[in-house]
Amino acid sequence: MSENKTYYFDEATCSFVEVKKSRKRFYVQLAIAGAFAVVLASVVTWGLDTVVKTPEELALLDENQALQRQLRSVNKRIDTVSDELEKLQDMDQEFYRTLLNAEETPEDVLQAGVGGSNPYPEFNRFSTSTSTILSRTASKIDQLERQILLQNESYRELTSLAEAHEVQLAEMPAILPVNGHITSGYGSRFHPVLKIRRQHPGLDFHASVGTPVYATGDGVIEDATTGAGLGRYVKIEHATAGYVTVYGHLSRHAPGLRKGKAVKRGDLIGYSGNTGLSEAPHLHYEVRDLQGNSMNPLYFLAPSMTPAAYEKLLKEAESTTLLFD
Numbered sequence: 001m002s003e004n005k006t007y008y009f010d011e012a013t014c015s016f017v018e019v020k021k022s023r024k025r026f027y028v029q030l031a032i033a034g035a036f037a038v039v040l041a042s043v044v045t046w047g048l049d050t051v052v053k054t055p056e057e058l059a060l061l062d063e064n065q066a067l068q069r070q071l072r073s074v075n076k077r078i079d080t081v082s083d084e085l086e087k088l089q090d091m092d093q094e095f096y097r098t099l100l101n102a103e104e105t106p107e108d109v110l111q112a113g114v115g116g117s118n119p120y121p122e123f124n125r126f127s128t129s130t131s132t133i134l135s136r137t138a139s140k141i142d143q144l145e146r147q148i149l150l151q152n153e154s155y156r157e158l159t160s161l162a163e164a165h166e167v168q169l170a171e172m173p174a175i176l177p178v179n180g181h182i183t184s185g186y187g188s189r190f191h192p193v194l195k196i197r198r199q200h201p202g203l204d205f206h207a208s209v210g211t212p213v214y215a216t217g218d219g220v221i222e223d224a225t226t227g228a229g230l231g232r233y234v235k236i237e238h239a240t241a242g243y244v245t246v247y248g249h250l251s252r253h254a255p256g257l258r259k260g261k262a263v264k265r266g267d268l269i270g271y272s273g274n275t276g277l278s279e280a281p282h283l284h285y286e287v288r289d290l291q292g293n294s295m296n297p298l299y300f301l302a303p304s305m306t307p308a309a310y311e312k313l314l315k316e317a318e319s320t321t322l323l324f325d
Contacts, residue, residue: 064130071133078140085147092151096158105154164240171241173216173300175265178272178283180205185317186296201294202246202286203317207272209251209281215263216245216285216300224257224269230284231276234269239290248284249275 093104118124120138123131184204207213215236222235222244230248234257237244251273263269274281287297298317302310 068130068133071137075133075137075140078137078144082140082144082147085144085151088151089147089154092154092158102158102161105150167218167240169241170218170265171238171243173238173241173243173245173287173297175214175216176205176301177216177245177247177285178205178207178211178213180207180211180272180283182206182313182316183282186294186298199294201288202284203297205272205283205285207281207283209271209273211272211283212268213247213250213270213272213283215265215267215269217241217243217265219245219263221257221259221261221263221269224253224259227276229277231278232270232273233276236263236269237290242290243295244288244290244292246284246286246288248286249273249278249282251275251281 089105096102097104118135120135123134123138125131126134182203183206184200186203187200189200213234217236217238219236219238222237224234226232230246232250232252233246233248234250234253235244235246247270249272250270253270254268257269272281272283278284285297287295287300289295298314301313305313
């Protein structure tokens with residue numbers, strides 16, 4: 001078969017002249033055709049990869065979408081738990097700390113936020129949607145952990161305060177030390193033995209010799225001995241509450257009572273008598289602070305009595321005429 005030839009019309013000679021093929025031009029055309037074929041193949045391949053997925057790629061895509069849905073669900077649950085923790089923090093601040101007279105937790109500590117503009121750079125290699133949801137989830141989990149740690153620490157502090165408060169309440173000298181009427185109140189009185197007017201630092205209760213006398217609050221025996229003015233007496237230290245109670249003019253101490261012994265409110269500590277500077281059988285009862293300053297015992301009896309009973313006790317203390325010490 002004869003090869004195809006190409007001619008062009010030469011106007012100068014008014015004849016057709018055969019076009020002689022250049023080898024260089026041939027190679028250039030061949031290179032252009034090859035390049036075009038490569039580009040076309042690449043475009044087709046890219047298009048097929050974009051549109052047509054292999055089973056493995058489809059499975060991975062489905063798995064990724066399922067994980068994102070799960071993470072969004074987890075985020076919602078974290079938000080719910082975080083809201084409940086904030087309610088506990090509010091109760092902590094507004095109720096428990098007020099009740100136990102504790103300092104409030106600073107607001108900047110309560111926020112427990114995550115610092116930095118991008119605290120999770122390791123997620124940057126993923127797609128924008130994946131990186132965003134992973135960063136958001138990690139941030140919420142970190143904040144939740146800090147909230148839990150903060151609340152645990154707060155509860156430990158409040159538990160310690162509550163235990164101390166419970167001890168303090170148990171130590172308060174809040175009951176009557178003896179079954180008897182008040183014969184002399186707290187304040188300036190004329191002493192029947194010394195025949196001078198001076199401060200009466202406690203309450204006197206009428207009680208015949210041998211009447212049981214009880215500790216008015218939990219504490220430790222500071223002294224159980226005999227002195228010149230109070231005769232046979234007992235001192236109880238209520239260290240946590242910050243008070244000392246004194247029981248004077250006893251006829252005898254309770255068996256086994258000794259310095260350093262712990263006693264509970266209502267424990268028997270002795271029996272009333274007429275020892276020391278006393279004119280008649282009675283119990284002299286005092287409440288002092290830890291520095292030795294006397295306080296009116298009536299103020300401590302109100303919580304353990306009905307309003308009517310306390311009002312009656314006040315009238316007894318104010319209208320007493322029998323002075324025994």
